[in-house]
Amino acid sequence: MxxxxxxxxxxxxxxxxxxxxxxxxxxxxxxxxxxxxxxxxxxxxxxxxxxxxxxxxxxxxxxxxxxxxxxxxxxxxxxxxxxxxxxxxTAGGGLxxxxxxxxxxxxxxxxxxxxxxxxxxxxxxxxxxxxxxxxxxxxxxxxxxxxxxxxxxxxxxxxxxxxxxxxxxxxxxxxxxxxxxxxxxxxxxxxxxxxxxxxxxxxxxxxxxxxxxxxxxxxxxxxxxxxxxxxxxxxxxxxxSPAVGEALQGPAPAVPRPRADYTNAEYRKRREERIKADAGLCVFCKSPGPRMTVQHVTYRRAGGNERLEDLRSLCGLCHDAITMLEYGLGMGLDRINPEDPRWRERIIQKRAEILKFRSLETRRRRLAAEEVE
The missing domain is CATH 3.30.70.2660 (Alpha-Beta Plaits)
Incomplete structure (x- = not known):
């Protein structure tokens, strides 16, 4: 050797x-x-x-x-x-x-x-x-x-x-x-x-x-x-120029993320309890709304394990406005609480944008129909 x-x-x-x-x-x-x-x-x-x-x-x-x-x-x-x-x-040894x-x-x-x-x-x-x-x-x-x-x-x-x-x-x-x-x-x-x-x-x-x-x-x-x-x-x-060996670290595994299951029986039960707790009104605009739904303020227990405090009742317009804000901000598990005062002005502004867009879109459709005739 x-x-x-x-x-x-x-x-x-x-x-x-x-x-x-x-x-x-x-x-x-x-x-x-x-x-x-x-x-x-x-x-x-x-x-x-x-x-x-x-x-x-x-x-x-x-x-x-x-x-x-x-x-x-x-x-x-x-x-x-x-x-x-x-x-x-000092150099001389003194203090x-x-x-x-x-x-x-x-x-x-x-x-x-x-x-x-x-x-x-x-x-x-x-x-x-x-x-x-x-x-x-x-x-x-x-x-x-x-x-x-x-x-x-x-x-x-x-x-x-x-x-x-x-x-x-x-x-x-x-x-x-x-x-x-x-x-x-x-x-x-x-x-x-x-x-x-x-x-x-x-x-x-x-x-x-x-x-x-x-x-x-x-x-x-x-x-x-x-x-x-x-x-x-x-x-x-x-x-x-040495030989190249294997990588020291493999790819990081994806972090498991809870997802909402709207067909889950427990979720649907909690949904009805939330709407009842909010008296059937939107917690933001206080209207019964044309279509009442609930919004997740956190997805940490989504998938059937939601608690009552994880949900908020919202009308269709407020739900759309808040969802657009959340996606625009790239939010993760924790989302917007519509009862939090710091979000009030932004939600109102987004509601106005949605109403304006829908009004213009309705006019375009009517005009298009007249042109066809």
Whole structure:
């Protein structure tokens, strides 16, 4: 069996935050996971404190890191209070005047982002890190403690395979391309323009190699976490066309909606009770009307389970006016209560429109009949 030389992490959650060089009260996030954040996650899974982790960082930094951006996410701001009951100190170590309260800091996050991280290096170290993440001693987070992952962090490299037998990969691009991309919905069947963005760590093959001109410098290689000290590394942006797997979420089932059954015996009984309770009059215009009916003010118990308070007696004209208003507003289960004063003017206006239309239509029919004669 070929020993694994690559480890895959799925970093996905409601919020993520991968700090850059932001200082003081405004803390921004980069557009992809940093090496410092990923190694911090690994140290947390191993149960290493900030002080103890310093002895392992040189070894963990030998792992080359690549990131595939499966979903960029949306940048989102929040705030956090710092220094409650402690006070803010000056550069000389003294207490600032009037600084016994809190300091408000702004924090930037990536909302609904998803990343695939590949770590490549010594097979023994890869195996140790994978075992730690599979059974973490401390909870792991996506950059900040307020950002828990929403899926298992340890990702499978291929369908039906575990991380213990993924095969070896020549480089990080090949490793990132070995894992299928799964759209959230079936409609998103292909990545944007058929490719996905990847950020790959560049390392010189020999001592005299020069970094490419388009290489970016990220100061995210951790030397120690307490105090935080970081060194630079080179990052190259590339594109990958991974295989497309099945959608993660199926179509949402239709919400069952109660519907009125006007032939139902219970409904007809409740209808007669409502008309009798309203003395056979329209609750809006107080007329007996040429054709008395009832109106549902809610369909939540429609289909034979209606209660007396779910119905209102209406004449034909008021019923037509209210129904037209409801359809025009796209109302759902809860409808217009004709006894509610806030609807009075709109119902009166709609009644007038219906009467005017019917009057004009009657005149047109009479004129048409005269022309035929």
């Amino acid at each position: 070929t020993e694994a030389n690559a480890l895959f992490l799925r970093l996905e959650g409601p919020f993520q935050a991968w700090g850059d060089t932001s200082k003081f009260v405004i803390r921004r996030t980069l557009d992809a996971p940093t090496k410092s954040g990923v190694l911090g996650l690994i140290c947390c899974a191993m149960g290493l404190s900030r002080q103890v982790a310093r002895g392992r960082l040189s070894e963990l930094n030998r792992l080359a890191m690549g990131v595939r951006i499966d979903r960029h996410g949306t940048r989102w701001w929040d705030y956090q209070t710092v220094g409650a009951g402690i006070g803010m100190t 600032k005047t009037g600084a016994q309260g809190t300091l408000v800091t702004r924090r930037e996050y990536l909302a609904d982002a998803s990343f695939l991280v590949a770590l490549q290096g010594d097979a023994k170290l890869v195996h140790e890190v994978a075992e730690a993440i599979a059974s973490p001693k401390w909870p792991v987070f996506l950059g900040r403690k307020s950002c828990p992952p929403s899926v298992p962090v340890l990702a499978k490299p291929r369908e039906g395979e575990s991380w213990t037998n993924p095969g070896c990969h020549d480089d990080l691009i090949a490793a990132l391309g070995a894992v299928s991309w799964h759209p959230r919905y079936k409609a998103d069947a292909t990545p944007h323009n058929g490719t996905m963005e990847a950020l790959v760590e560049w390392r010189p093959a020999s001592g005299d190699d020069v970094a490419p001109d388009d290489a970016e410098v990220w100061y995210d290689v951790p030397v120690c976490f307490d105090p935080p000290v970081h060194e630079p590394r080179f990052i190259l942006r590339d594109s990958i």
